[in-house]
Amino acid sequence: MLASDPTHDSINLNCTGASAELHLLPCSVDHNGPAKTTTYFLPKQTGTTFEAAFRGRQIHGRSVDLPHGYTGHVVESTTGSFGAFENDTSARVELLSVEQFTSITVWEHDQLPRPDDEAISALAWTKVAQSIHCD
Numbered sequence: 001m002l003a004s005d006p007t008h009d010s011i012n013l014n015c016t017g018a019s020a021e022l023h024l025l026p027c028s029v030d031h032n033g034p035a036k037t038t039t040y041f042l043p044k045q046t047g048t049t050f051e052a053a054f055r056g057r058q059i060h061g062r063s064v065d066l067p068h069g070y071t072g073h074v075v076e077s078t079t080g081s082f083g084a085f086e087n088d089t090s091a092r093v094e095l096l097s098v099e100q101f102t103s104i105t106v107w108e109h110d111q112l113p114r115p116d117d118e119a120i121s122a123l124a125w126t127k128v129a130q131s132i133h134c135d
């Protein structure tokens with residue numbers, strides 16, 4: 001777990017990078033690093049939905065906007081790998097926003113993601129959190 005002491009942690013959300021396209025795939029990819037996604041992952045848009053093939057299997061996607069007032073950030077650690085901080089809670093964590101996003105494309109095998117899909121439903125919790133923390 002990352003340390004949460006503000007004297008040890010820093011997150012720079014002043015993003016100067018481009019907007020990111022985020023895709024939540026219905027699988028696990030055991031790779032952490034660059035990939036030639038623009039060459040091999042070519043979604044085709046049909047109205048408000050998407051179709052693509054991943055590892056030879058057809059998948060269907062739906063773009064989901066983040067709630068109003070929210071912006072997502074793709075961050076990098078400027079102080080080493082995240083795993084290094086799991087056992088050392090006194091380590092300083094510095095994150096830098098390298099890209100931002102306002103929507104996520106959620107993918108499923110064989111069918112479009114339903115509105116009650118876990119990832120889509122999770123975005124509704126921002127409204128719950130806001131109502132709990134409003135004065």
